[in-house]
Amino acid sequence: MAKVTILGATGNVGMFAARTVSEIPHVSEMLLVGRPGREDFLAGCCRDLSDSFAARGTHVRLSYSTRLTDVEGSDIVICTAGVPRRPGQDRNDLAFENAKIVAGSAETIGRSSPDAILFMVTNPVDVMTAVALKYSGLQSRQVFGLGTHLDSMRLKSLIAHYFRVHVSEVHTRIIGEHGESMVPLWSATTIGGIRISNLPTFSGLPAQEMIGAVRTSGETIIREKGSTVYGPGEAIATLVRTILGDENRILTVSSYITSEIHGIGDVCIGVPARLNRSGAFPVPIRLEENEVAGFEESVKKIRKVTADVMERLGEAH
Structure with a gap:
């Protein structure tokens, strides 16, 4: 307990x-x-x-x-x-x-x-x-x-609605910044175990509109009701349950990486990680070329903001 x-x-x-x-x-x-x-x-x-x-x-x-x-x-x-x-x-x-x-x-x-x-x-x-x-x-x-776990769930919901399937049939991930430079992994997206690109209706999927909706979801909720509460609250509980249950599930959270993703690292950012009672362990993965480029840009952005903040904190201390 x-x-x-x-x-x-x-x-x-x-x-x-x-x-x-x-x-x-x-x-x-x-x-x-x-x-x-x-x-x-x-x-x-x-x-x-x-x-x-x-x-x-x-x-x-x-x-x-x-x-x-x-x-x-x-x-x-x-x-x-x-x-x-x-x-x-x-x-x-x-x-x-x-x-x-x-x-x-x-x-x-x-x-x-x-x-x-x-x-x-x-x-x-x-x-x-x-x-x-x-x-x-x-x-x-x-x-x-919390990283891009909630973002991934938001995209999962949109895909399920588009294909008219139960949300549990959809597996997808967003990596990178929890923010503007987030990167959807379409190469790792499946429905019922079938890679999404192998489904005939995938060609009509409004992918950019979906990612745009995910990017602005938090802002939209804040504008409409003042704060995001229920989504983050449930996402928090999912991650806590995974850890305390020692479940070893792979979920997408902000974690420190060294070189797990195409040699890119030395930053805390949203990546797939195995979660258990000992903590979060980033999982090495290979991405499509365009996904690598997007992830590199996201890492560059977060690394710069992090460095700026650390420098100012050092001065303040």
Whole structure:
């Protein structure tokens, strides 16, 4: 059984993730962490969640804190803390602002829970994963981000709708940045085990429109309702369940790569990784030529933003 801690638990994503994660049978204890001054709100969240646990017959020990040191003993720490993206704001515009929050938190987590898995959700998630990895001092397998997992699920849903098949029949991946430079792997996309390019109707697939919709999905939701909540919350629970269940599933998350994909590396970015109780392990893959070019561009972009943020953090420290 496991202890799961959620940083930023008073935010919309953190609160909903607490509910989805509480449904995982491997979770026996959950700690909600928020900023000092938010004690009453955290207490209310715990009461409300406890009522929901009673209604559905779930037994999870629930507590809250405003002290980061209380993460001690956590198996997984989910970091949703940070300033949320505003309408019209690029994820990378948030980079330095959130990096200061993540760096301090990661240092404390590394000291208090050196055996924990640190799961980053804070945007821009690829850059925040790199910041968390550096400042926590944890091993690369112990630190990963939500990355392009949700993007991949969004594309999966669009493809299923187009072909009028159950979503479970579709397997696809988006790699690279969780943002504008994301790269769809059409070469690895199958429906019912059949490569999508071998299906006669594939020629009419509005591929560019689909990727455009995935790229702007978060922005559209933020503009329409203020924040993305349900998609990220369910995606977080899927990854936590995969890790705590020691499932060894291959999912697309932001992870540190060295040379697994065509010799490209030294960056935290969305790639297929095998997930289990020990963490995230990037899987070496071969891509089509145009996919390699797209991935290289995405890596170049994220590497530059990451380097800029790290330099500014160094100056701030």
